[in-house]
Amino acid sequence: MKNFAKRLISILMVVIMMAGISVNAFAADNTTAKALQFNKDGKFRIMHVTDTHLDVDNVDASVWLIAQACDKEKPDLVVVTGDNVQNEDDAAKTKNYIDKLMSVFQERNIPTAVTFGNHDSEVGAMSREDLMAYYNTYSCSVSLDDGPAISGCGTYNIPVISSDGSKVKFNVWVFDSNDYDGNGHYGNVKADQVEWYKQKSDELKAANGGEVVYSLAFQHIIVPEVYDALKKADGKQLFSFEHIINKGEYYMFDPNGINFGTLNETPCSGYENDGQFDAMVEKGDVLAMFTGHDHTNAFGVKHKGIDIVNSLSTRYNGDAFSSQYGYRILDIDENDTSKYTSRVEHWYDMFTVKDIDTLRKSGDDYGWKLALDVTFKGFFQKYFDLACRQIVSVFSGRQITYAD
């Protein structure tokens, strides 16, 4: 009987310890969001939405298109990486635009992670903290205010646990890349945020039996190391772009590098560099980092094992130019989290003639006219753009566009 009691106590202690480890591993605090989970089929899909710049002219069209994208893609997580509302000096209007955006995700019960860009709190009607508190009035928001100890607001991670619920299988980093430095140049992820990342990365690894937990990272502003992965052009050329810091230097895709998508404008990184990219290389857990900020850039370059990727602005202003905008989809499979797949979807490719007719027949008067508008205007934008690239490729002998 004594032995039986001893054995029972031992078993109970092990159970309590395991429960403790398990709860601890998935615990939420002000820098780690409540864990999400791979689907039963072992898949996890992220939609990258950025630079919606919602204002009175584009909010309804942009939000309607984002809703269509959600219905089509059925993401498990939406990450919204800043410049979400256009410089708005009125808190009531800002909240109204946030309501329209967040309602899309709330109605579909899609977990949504938000961080900020250089414009969100620029005018000052709402601080980053006020904005984050408002986003978090929506229960679909998994966003976090990291608190005053960490620079900016909106730096946190989201663990993704395996479909069987046994362990953290993947991780999503969200960084606030801040707005501007002291000289008015674009912001960057600060040294204390980098320290937070390194520590959290080590914790995830330790809780995973010493194995790296692979991850994707999201933030508004690209890292300056993007230029190290591009090739310095011999003077100014078509589809080469001036370095944001070193004026007079022009950069383009390196034909010997690993490139994808299209580079359409200068990557506008911060001038300051507090070592975020180097820290990610050192930790070896980040497969790719995704940014917005440069609205027409939909490209990626591999550098020191990490894909540095920019996504298009996710808004529609009712003109041909913005018909090229859209969103990015990332898919991860829990059976091999050391890789991911990525694709860009442009508004102008979203609807077939049949889709538009189905919308018309459904009585969605606003929707079918908008779908027709973006498809019609986009037709010319798409083929004009393709023709330009073809001509430049033929005459320069350079590859201008790579597969997504």
Ligand SMILES: [Fe+2]
């Ligand atoms: Fe922007």
